[in-house]
Amino acid sequence: MPPERAVGRGFESHRARSLLSGELVGCMRMTILAHGDSDGVCSAALLKAAYSGIYDQIDVYFTHPAGLLGDFKEYAKGDVYIVDVAIDEWAAPEILRAFEEYRGRIVYIDHHPPPSSFSPPPNVEIFHKLGAAASELAFRYVEGLLPETYDRVALYGAIGDYLDNTDWVEEALGRWDKRVIYFEAGVLSQGLEGARRLHDLKRDIVRHLSENKPPSSHEELLARAIEQSRQNERLAQWVPNNIVREGLVAYVIDPPGPLGLAATLAKGTAKVPVGIALETRKDIYVLSLRSSGFDLNEFLRDFSRRYRVPAGGHPSAAGARLPKDLFKTLLNELNYSLRRKGFPS
Template sequence: MARVLTVLAHGDADGVSSAAVVKAALASEYEAVRVYFTHPVDLAKDFEAFAEGDVYVVDVAIDEKTAEEVRRAFRSYGGRVVYIDHHPLSVDLPGVEVVHEVGSSASELAYRHLGGRLPRLYSRIALYGAIGDYLDHTEWVEEALEAWDKRIVYFEAGVLMQGLERARKDHEFKRAVVDHLAGNSPPSAMERLMKLAEEQARINEALVGWVARNASLHGAVAVVVNPPGPLGLAANLARGLTGAEVGVAAEERGDIYVMSLRSKRVDLNQLLRGFAKRYGVSGGGHPNAAGARMPKHLLKTVVEELNSLAGGS
């Protein structure tokens, strides 16, 4: 029996659900399962700090700026590494077991990869993650939903998404959520998660009005800065409430902006990965939903490039 399984996961609904699927499927084969949360910029650093035994990396994109560091960390590791992800992958990962597919959630991929070890009832864990990442129209999701009343599944996915958003960087609590889901218990059965979800719902409702009042339109791009709520939601609301092609939400952190972008037509991942290479910043994600970190003065430049693709002026 291998002694330790390490899981490195993103801290959103898809990442937490993916980690729960991995733990539920494999826990009986290990003496210990240790779950840590990371994100693209810190993946190499966190891998080197926490990797022990067999390692599963789930729902963590490989950032353009740190891709070589990640490759080196994976390559120099002496144990087994499994990488399960759905973000566009621009680097080879020699020696790593890669489970990758754009268009499906990481939790779906984890379940399809490991689901043969689990009772069918565990499919709902993967469904929560798929819904949380707006990837609920795949063939697998549509088939899996037929085993459930979708209204129940969507409610539980909403509780999970909202509660995790409110929990922010409380990694100990998120580990407890992974354990809860790995036992195939619904999110609504976790009292603190329900309370946090209710709090986040109120924050989100206030955010709708704030974005409507504060979004500024720059050609085909709507921008909000320092929104009092989730960046991803703020970007989506900025796009939707203004009718813009692209929504950008930026949060000041010292001399940089942490940004979330949303669009229906512009390939945000492609633009931001190219932008990251040219300016030495971090950026990427999905075609319609992506993130970036860059010095504040580059916000104007990235908006100009977005406009050139979106047909704005």
């Protein structure tokens, strides 16, 4: 199925046509707010490549669901493109209010399940599809503005987000040597994991990809990918010795490596349906959750509404930020929900 293109009431389609026709060249500013993983970085690179000759200035900032509202208020200038950033259930009303008050055009390209009640204001265009990577959607959104060979940038993002099984990906992958594309996607995802808060480096990687250069030709990215692979191996040895199992959930605290990978390893090692990795940040935990056969997003969005904490994501991969003293409650409710769904103890 094609992506759903929902346009806010009153959106001026002439403005969009003007962008494509080049009528507004040299008089506009564009802000990209992107998630900092490979899917978000590739999405930002595709937009930057497509619109570099249309906008006078393009600024790229990296954000996440819990920080989207603050980052939007701080950085939004000109036309704003938000890519690969979920809208938290608890923050949705405030975010929509900020969108509505913004005197400019907003384009939201995403693949996460939307909040339960999400109606875009007039100045917001939504390009959304579940089950497809944001980078695939970004490439399809700017289709016709880029050479077809830029599809490999979208492929890197789709592979990095484990969304390499769509019809579009299979067709695009058929135009390339699969081994080369997967190698480059691995370099990108590993290297970005090794550059988590280095936003200037990530901006340079966006620039690099926007020129349709392979990730492995970026020297610092490649070096960080190699080091990250070594760290991942150390993490694989660490997790089995540090797992805590609570019913149908296994978790580790402050793993020496990526939270997502640690959660996956905890789940697989303990042979439970849900694995969690926690990172301590003062009085809160940052959580990464992974599941097999259980809808984490559905559970976490309900939890988010009731406890007013940022939480959500995809059915099998999600995240949350919550006070430390709320973690036990989450564990209890998660186990209760798993048992109700029929998972054996």
